Amino acid sequence: MFLTSSDERRLGQWEHVAWWDFVGAETRSADYQKVLAAGLTRNLVAAKETVASTRTIGNMGEAFVYAMAGLGADGTIDRVLDVPTNEAWIDPWVIMLRGLGVKTVFGQGLQRWEVKNGRIAAAWVADAQGRETRVEADWFVSAMPVEQARKYTRPLLAADPSLEGLDRLQTDWMVGIQFYLKERIDLVKGHITFIDSPWALTALTQAQFWSEVDFAQTYGDGTVKDCLSVDISNWDAPGILYDKPAKQCSPDEIKNEVLAQIRYHHTFGQHLPDDLISSWFLDPGIQWHSSAGENSNATPLLINTAGSWNDRPEATTAIPNLFLAGDFVRTNIDLATMEGANESARKAANAILEASGSKAAPAELFTLWKNPALKLLQQTDALLYKLGLPNALDVQLKGRY
Numbered sequence: 001m002f003l004t005s006s007d008e009r010r011l012g013q014w015e016h017v018a019w020w021d022f023v024g025a026e027t028r029s030a031d032y033q034k035v036l037a038a039g040l041t042r043n044l045v046a047a048k049e050t051v052a053s054t055r056t057i058g059n060m061g062e063a064f065v066y067a068m069a070g071l072g073a074d075g076t077i078d079r080v081l082d083v084p085t086n087e088a089w090i091d092p093w094v095i096m097l098r099g100l101g102v103k104t105v106f107g108q109g110l111q112r113w114e115v116k117n118g119r120i121a122a123a124w125v126a127d128a129q130g131r132e133t134r135v136e137a138d139w140f141v142s143a144m145p146v147e148q149a150r151k152y153t154r155p156l157l158a159a160d161p162s163l164e165g166l167d168r169l170q171t172d173w174m175v176g177i178q179f180y181l182k183e184r185i186d187l188v189k190g191h192i193t194f195i196d197s198p199w200a201l202t203a204l205t206q207a208q209f210w211s212e213v214d215f216a217q218t219y220g221d222g223t224v225k226d227c228l229s230v231d232i233s234n235w236d237a238p239g240i241l242y243d244k245p246a247k248q249c250s251p252d253e254i255k256n257e258v259l260a261q262i263r264y265h266h267t268f269g270q271h272l273p274d275d276l277i278s279s280w281f282l283d284p285g286i287q288w289h290s291s292a293g294e295n296s297n298a299t300p301l302l303i304n305t306a307g308s309w310n311d312r313p314e315a316t317t318a319i320p321n322l323f324l325a326g327d328f329v330r331t332n333i334d335l336a337t338m339e340g341a342n343e344s345a346r347k348a349a350n351a352i353l354e355a356s357g358s359k360a361a362p363a364e365l366f367t368l369w370k371n372p373a374l375k376l377l378q379q380t381d382a383l384l385y386k387l388g389l390p391n392a393l394d395v396q397l398k399g400r401y
Contacts, residue, residue, distance in 0.1 A: 001393040002058040003374055006382035009391060011309065014054040018306045019047075022054040024396055039195055047303045048172065056304035056334050063368050072369025078190050080209050084219075108133070113140075113152055113322075118159045120322050139321050139352050143345065146302055146328035147171055160318035165311030169328055171300035173235040173247070175283045177258055181226040182278050184208070184215075185271050192268060197261040199246055200233035224278050230258055235297075240264060247295050251282050302328050302336040309334075315347035320355060323348040332367050 002022075005014060014022065025037035040057055041049040047057070067077035081088040097104070108125040111132060115121065120140045126132045142149050150166035157164055186208045194201040207215040207226040216225045232254075235246040239257040246254055259277075263269030285299035312330050315323055327336045329344035346363035353360055381391055 001391050002054070003062060003371070004377040004381055004393060005058075005391055006378045006385055008382050009385040010055045010058070012385065014058060015056075015309050016307045017054045018050055019052045019054050019057045020050045022058070025049070035195060038200070039193065047305075051170075051303075051305045053304045053306045053308065055309070059368065060335055066369055066371065071371065074369060080204065082209055082212060084210070110144075110152060113155055115155050115159060115319075119320060139323065139356070141323045141325055141348050141352075143325040143348075145299070145326055147300055149324070149326065149328075156317075156319060156322070162313060163317065165313065166328070168311045169308055170303050170305050172303045173297050174231055174233045174301045175235075175286055175297060175299065176229060176231045177254060177283065178281045179228040179230070179259075179272075180220060180224040180278045180280065181205075181228060181276050182223060183276060184226045185228070185276075187268055187271060194262060194265045196265040198234065198237040198239055199258070199261060200237075201230055201258065201261055202233065203228055203230040203262070205229075220278075228272070230262070232258065235295075248293060249295070250288050250290070251286075254282060254286075255280050304334060304336070315344055316351045323351050332365070 002010075002014065019041055020026070020037050023032075023036055025033045028037075037049045040061055041047040041052045063072075063074065064077055066072045067074055094104070107127050109127075111124040111126050113120055113123060114134070121136070123135045123137070123140060124132055125135060142152075146166055146169050150163075150169075153163045153166055184207050185205055187205070189208065190204075192203045194203070205226055205228050213219075215227075216222055219227075232246055237245055239246070239249070239261065241257050241260045242249060242253055244253070246257070249257060259269075259272065262272060283299070285297055287296050287298070289296065309330070312328055313324055315325065315329050317324060325341065325345040325348045327340040327344065329347070331340045331343040331347070333340040333343050343365065346365055350362040350365075352358075353362055377392075384391065
């Protein structure tokens with residue numbers, strides 16, 4: 001039904017239907033709910049299956065299916081970097097930018113935008129001691145996650161009222177913990193989903209993919225030979241050791257709980273005894289507050305709730321010299337991913353080129369592959385949708401939009 005749905009129906013109908021309702025999870029078995037409803041949302045993108053947009057989850061599911069079938073031009077389904085992210089991506093990028101004359105200033109935080117005559121006149125920033133500096137520029141790009149960007153939008157609303165929608169966008173937690181191992185454990189060549197784990201764990205052993213370097217000689221103190229990197233996608237469900245959600249667990253409790261869930265829910269855990277673990281590291285975005293008995297998270301993740309597309313901005317704003325970049329901006333890769341953030345940055349760059357009258361070639365934009373075999377069916381569905389009729393294969397949700 002989703003594959004044959006037109007773009008018009010996907011945006012007009014499925015965008016406003018939760019994935020849980022679309023797949024009929026309420027009337028299905030527990031295994032169906034666990035694998036198809038929750039497995040495609042919490043375990044992959046930290047989105048709650050009861051509120052996640054069907055358009056978003058369906059689009060990504062469609063891309064996964066095509067990749068598995070070898071269709072399209074997007075490569076294989078599951079690819080990872082062959083060295084650490086900094087070495088593969090961040091460091092070369094910084095070197096290139098510096099070579100182009102880009103100046104990077106650290107230790108300064110945005111305090112407020114200064115708006116004058118409907119434009120950004122300056123950005124006020126401050127250092128750790130609170131000393132403020134007024135920064136003027138021709139063009140400004142706000143490249144922050146949504147929970148940070150919306151802190152500064154109040155003075156902008158008179159010039160662009162649509163930015164108020166940022167306050168309605170929702171975030172959730174998907175934060176990781178790493179276990180450094182004394183030996184390699186090459187059991188699965190790819191990602192592992194612990195589908196039965198209450199905390200929706202996914203994991204990856206890294207040394208197997210960093211084949212160009214000697215892990216022990218390159219990283220750590222020479223005794224560590226592998227790293228098991230684990231994502232925790234459900235911080236609200238009670239665990240199996242302490243009967244508490246991760247949000248209420250201390251770092252040590254999180255470590256113990258993650259290991260317990262891995263060992264209990266997958267044979268992989270049999271290869272993870274305590275004496276194999278050299279050390280562990282919880283993402284520093286998670287901070288434990290013992291007096292309150294709870295964690296805070298400095299790096300929450302945007303979740304694509306049903307209907308949230310209407311509240312998401314374009315890279316351009318009604319303020320002619322302010323542009324937005326981030327995974328909350330409307331993009332073809334409609335998901336909280338580096339690909340989505342990258343696409344938003346390309347759109348912001350192109351908007352600056354256009355606004356400044358530059359003749360430089362714009363950054364290339366990409367789209368997800370469309371199956372030509374479904375073109376006529378989707379064109380027919382576009383007509384059905386225009387007439388207010390359900391998709392021809394819709395036997396469950398007729399009239400519910």
